[in-house]
Amino acid sequence: MNENREHAFLDLATGFILGNLDELEERRFLEHVEAGCSTCEEMLANADAVRLGLAHATPPAQPSAQLKQRVLEAVAAAGPPARALPKPARTNTAQRWAMAAVLILAVGLGWYGWTQRQRGDRLQNDLAALQQRLEETQRFSDAEIAQRDLQLELVRDPNAGCYEFAPQPDAPAGLGGKVLFNPATRRAVIALDNATLPANRDYELWRIEDGVPVSLGVLPRDAEGAVVLHVADAGNPAAFAVSEELAGGSSGGTPRTVVLVAAVGG
């Protein structure tokens, strides 16, 4: 783990201890810890003591005599607790592609209505975050400025959808990102965080059409593992995927180890 990446996770660690991570951040952080980060694990060892210590630093308050009865009545009305969900088991590559296909189908059919309702707020937040990130870059060549203009145009395009990459079982802890895609213009912007790899490895972008992966090229990344890529023609995919490959990308035309999948419309 390089220093920058470790620092990024230490911010997540303090946010976790103080209860200020959103669901996605918390999931990413716990995956990172479960992947074996001893530094973060050490910080978490004190989390319970810190939280309870802060709670005990406030004077306790006596509840009203009616509160317990109200709670019991509300609980009776709520019905039995939800059963615990089992943790997902690790799967092989073929199973993961099958699962991704099922996921895409489920998202496309069952969740369509829900996603439309959620899409407005989520898209707005995602667009704002992407726009901020794009605008944070300080120096560009003329060619880079032209690229950024195209990306910002897509960010502002109301027809574009923003889809989150779901980490797959072989994804390194912390790797994540989003894809912004306009099916009308077929243009896409890919943004990844923590895309660090050894020098002899690369991440490769794929579009999945009719269940077949088609390479969109190797993803360029900077020294800190950040990726922002504009794809002029991403086709009409049901999903995007990122795979880890030997340096230079896949030689056989199929992904080697899929680490991220984003269902379009999901």
Place this chain on the structure above:
Amino acid sequence: MSTQDADRAALRRMQSGDTSGLEELYDRYTSLMLGVSRRILRSDDDAEEAVQEAWIYAWKRSGRFDAQRSSVAGWLVMIARSRALDRYRSLTSRRRVEDQAPPPEPSHGDDPAHELHGDQLRQHVARALDSLDANHRRVIETAFFDGLSHSEIATRFETPLGTVKYWIRQGLKRLGDQLPQEEWR
């Protein structure tokens, strides 16, 4: 049986739909949860509403409790804190809250009320907090009780973001080192 063992046994009863488990935990932790909620909301009525929501949430989600990541007490406190912050944010304005009761005074090791209470743990916590650099304590309490992110704290205190992160990290480390890891209640 230790308190933590008793907590886990009560939680298991909750998970199976037995309200006696909830009642046992309610009796043990509601005053603590209510204290946190009141610190955030500064209103007894709103604090009770938030704690009621917290217990309903805890009942429904008891199956998601992860004993590897938290004690039952810590889990309940964080649920109460979260419900209180949600309620706080849903209030129409900060003014509406601030017009109500003043916030409870923070605890201190030499607070006579705490001496009378005879709560050694609370005194231990107060001493640990008092040992922190004032800035470290301020940003940690703001993050926890106001639910602010690092950048929001930096804006509120007009302090560079990197400094805020450093203060929080150093403060949490010192606090974690000083607080007891054993039985909490």
